[in-house]
Amino acid sequence: MQVSLTNKQVIAIAAPISLSLVLPQINHMTNAAFLGHLGEFPFAVNGIAGIYYLVMHMIAYGLNNGLQVLFARRAGELNYAGMGRYFFNGFLLALFFSFFAIAITYTLAPLFFGGSLHDPQIREAAVSFIRIRIWGLPFLMLMGLCNAFYIGTGNTKLLAITSLFQEITNIVLDYGLIFGKMGLPAMGLNGAAVASIIAEGVGFLAAYSILFALKFQFKYQLFARLKPDFAAMRNILTIAAPLIIQFLFGIGSWLVFFIFIEHLGQRPLAVSNMMRSVFGLFGIFTWALAATCNTMVSNLIGQQREGDVLKIVRKIAVFAFLCAAVVSLLINLLPYQLLRVYTADASLITAAIPSIRVCTAVTLLSSVTAIIFNGVTGTGNTRVNLMIEVTAVSIYLVYCVVVVERWRSPLHWAWGAEFVYWIVMGGLAFWYLRSGRWKGKVLN
Numbered sequence: 024m025q026v027s028l029t030n031k032q033v034i035a036i037a038a039p040i041s042l043s044l045v046l047p048q049i050n051h052m053t054n055a056a057f058l059g060h061l062g063e064f065p066f067a068v069n070g071i072a073g074i075y076y077l078v079m080h081m082i083a084y085g086l087n088n089g090l091q092v093l094f095a096r097r098a099g100e101l102n103y104a105g106m107g108r109y110f111f112n113g114f115l116l117a118l119f120f121s122f123f124a125i126a127i128t129y130t131l132a133p134l135f136f137g138g139s140l141h142d143p144q145i146r147e148a149a150v151s152f153i154r155i156r157i158w159g160l161p162f163l164m165l166m167g168l169c170n171a172f173y174i175g176t177g178n179t180k181l182l183a184i185t186s187l188f189q190e191i192t193n194i195v196l197d198y199g200l201i202f203g204k205m206g207l208p209a210m211g212l213n214g215a216a217v218a219s220i221i222a223e224g225v226g227f228l229a230a231y232s233i234l235f236a237l238k239f240q241f242k243y244q245l246f247a248r249l250k251p252d253f254a255a256m257r258n259i260l261t262i263a264a265p266l267i268i269q270f271l272f273g274i275g276s277w278l279v280f281f282i283f284i285e286h287l288g289q290r291p292l293a294v295s296n297m298m299r300s301v302f303g304l305f306g307i308f309t310w311a312l313a314a315t316c317n318t319m320v321s322n323l324i325g326q327q328r329e330g331d332v333l334k335i336v337r338k339i340a341v342f343a344f345l346c347a348a349v350v351s352l353l354i355n356l357l358p359y360q361l362l363r364v365y366t367a368d369a370s371l372i373t374a375a376i377p378s379i380r381v382c383t384a385v386t387l388l389s390s391v392t393a394i395i396f397n398g399v400t401g402t403g404n405t406r407v408n409l410m411i412e413v414t415a416v417s418i419y420l421v422y423c424v425v426v427v428e429r430w431r432s433p434l435h436w437a438w439g440a441e442f443v444y445w446i447v448m449g450g451l452a453f454w455y456l457r458s459g460r461w462k463g464k465v466l467n
Contacts, residue, residue, distance in 0.1 A: 026099075026177070028335055033315060033342060036179055041311035052364065053194050054215050055300040057201045059365040063293045065212040066365070070296030071140070071285060072149040074278045075132065076156050079124045081270035083164035084347050086116060087171040088270075088317065089263025092403055094175025095318045099325020106176065107244030109210045112255040115169050121161040128157040139282045142289065152216050159220035162227040169230035174318055176243070181233055189226030191216055265409040266400070272409075276416045276423075276444075283427040284437060291434045294375045296416070298438065302382050305354065308346035309390045312339050313397040320401025329462050336398040336456065340391045347390035351383040377435035385441040392449030399452050402461035411455070415448040 026032055058065045090113045097105040133150050140146040166185065173181045196207075196218035203209025210217065240246050284295045316339045323331050354361060358379050362372045399408055419440055427437045455461065 026319050026326075028331055028338070030338070033312075033319070033335075033339055036174075036177065036318060037311045037315040037339075038179075040177070041307055045120040048203045052300050052304050054197050054219075056364050057197055058212060058215060058224040059293075059297075060367070061201070061211060063289055063368075063371070064423050064463070065148075066210055066296055067285075067292040067317065068145050068152060069215065070277075070292050070299065071136075071145065071281050072152040072156065073296070073299075074274070074413070075136075075149070075153050076160075077161055078271060078274045078278050079128065079157060080163060081274045082115065082120045082124055082267055082278065083160070083167045083440050085267030085270045086120060086164070086259075086263045086272065087167040088400060090268050091171040091175045091314070091317060092262055092321045092401060092405075094172055095321035096325040096403070098176050099322040102248075103243050106172070107247055108252060108255050109259060110168070110172055110243070110245045111248065111365050112252050113171075113259055114165065115251055115260060116256060117164040117168050118161065121164045124159050128153060128213060140285055142285065145285065145289070145292075148212060152212055155213055155216040156219060159223040159361040162220070162223035166230045167221065169234055171240075172234075172243075174314060175321075177212065181237075184233060185226055185230040188229035189222045192225045193222030196221055216282055223344075251465075262405050263405060265405040268293060269405070269409045269412040272416050273412050276420055279420060279435070280423050280427070280440065283423055284434070286428065287431065287434070287437075290374060291373065291437075293366075294378060294434060295438075297362060297375055298378055298382055301354070301361060301379070302386060305350040306386065308350070309343050309393050312343045312346070315339060317397040317401040319353070320398050321403065324402065332398065332402070333456060336395060343390040344387065346415065347386050351386050352371075354379060354383050374434070377433070378438050381435045381438045382441070385445065387437070388445045388449070389443065392445045392452070395456060396448055396452040398456055399461070404455075405460050407455055407461070411448055411451045415444050415453060418447050419444040431434045 026036070055066065055069065058069050090109060093109050094106055097103075097109070131211075132153055136146045136149050139148065166189075170182050170185065175177060195205075197215055199207035200210050200214030200218050201204040201212075202214075208214075234240065281292070281295060285292050316336060319335050319339070320332050323329070323335065358376055359372060362375055362379075366372065396408070396411070399411070422440045422443045423437070426432045426440065
């Protein structure tokens with residue numbers, strides 16, 4: 024379970040993660056394409072409501088990223104019992120946070136959308152969608168915990184199996200429930216929400232079936248003590264809480280961005296949903312390599328090899344940039360063909376072209392920045408991640424308020440906010456890693 028600095032090791036960890044990430048993005052792309060063929064309205068609603076769900080998902084993402092750091096550190100130390108202790112208590116925390124998010128959604132989401140969205144039809148449809156969609160969160164959080172364990176222990180090939188079960192279910196049910204095919208009711212936008220919940224339930228069952236089938240519960244003592252360990256929970260939250268706040272803050276700012284886009288009209292919101300889908304799909308290589316960097320940095324520190332941390336960050340950053348360069352070239356060569364997946368409306372495709380040019384440039388920048396930032400996460404100094412995120416998002420929001428909300432600039436100028444975000448984040452994360460202030464961090 025102890026990693027090395029070779030290219031083969033990087034690819035061995037990153038490739039299965041990429042496959043596990045590409046399947047959900049293909050699902051999101053298919054979902055967006057189905058809704059896009061119903062018209063601009065459901066496509067636009069899916070954009071704003073989908074970002075809200077993503078904000079809630081960031082609770083799970085932050086918790087599981089923190090656990091991934093702990094799993095990788097224990098793997099580097101060859102401490103099996105330590106992994107089991109954190110897994111079970113992470114399971115309890117995941118259940119608590121997921122039902123907390125459901126309660127927040129039912130009580131506050133109508134007020135939030137009511138006070139922020141201008142179009143009453145979009146507002147009503149978004150509330151209806153998210154009150155269904157949020158019930159998938161417990162399954163998603165627990166599946167994410169299992170995936171964090173697989174990544175942290177080097178069993179990344181298993182992620183693809185879980186994702187395959189989930190995404191085949193989602194795509195089939197999307198088709199059936201959105202359009203009323205295969206004997207299922209035609210539910211339109213809400214059909215996509217129901218399909219996603221069922222698919223996340225299937226993914227959850229697949230992840231834990233694999234866990235028990237391979238007898239990981241015995242090797243790593245995952246359920247050896249079925250009582251809450253509040254000291255372990257405190258250790259988890261010490262690492263994960265800053266990440267949860269960081270991701271909520273970061274994706275929350277993106278929700279604000281989409282709200283400002285809604286104020287520009289239904290078409291800019293529909294175009295922005297296409298941008299989100301396209302670059303979510305083609306950004307999988309960056310995010311897989313970022314997760315790899317997180318794991319490898321923590322594992323190396325667990326092996327007492329702090330001197331190799333910057334070497335592995337540089338190596339992975341080069342991989343990420345090369346992948347992003349190929350992706351950006353492909354998108355710029357074939358933008359019309361790519362966007363026809365979502366809509367047959369030629370005017371909507373033409374309106375999206377300037378934004379797609381901006382987003383490909385952002386893809387190059389973010390590929391390197393995401394790796395460096397996840398290198399900071401792997402050191403375990405997650406409070407530093409939070410401070411970097413807060414700084415970057417604050418400057419990002421100032422740009423959005425001025426350029427989008429006040430000046431009502433064209434959409435591609437609005438997407439220029441991503442440059443501001445990634446430049447600030449990358450600069451601060453790079454300075455911190457080079458400073459060496461992370462050395463000597465102990466994770467209990």
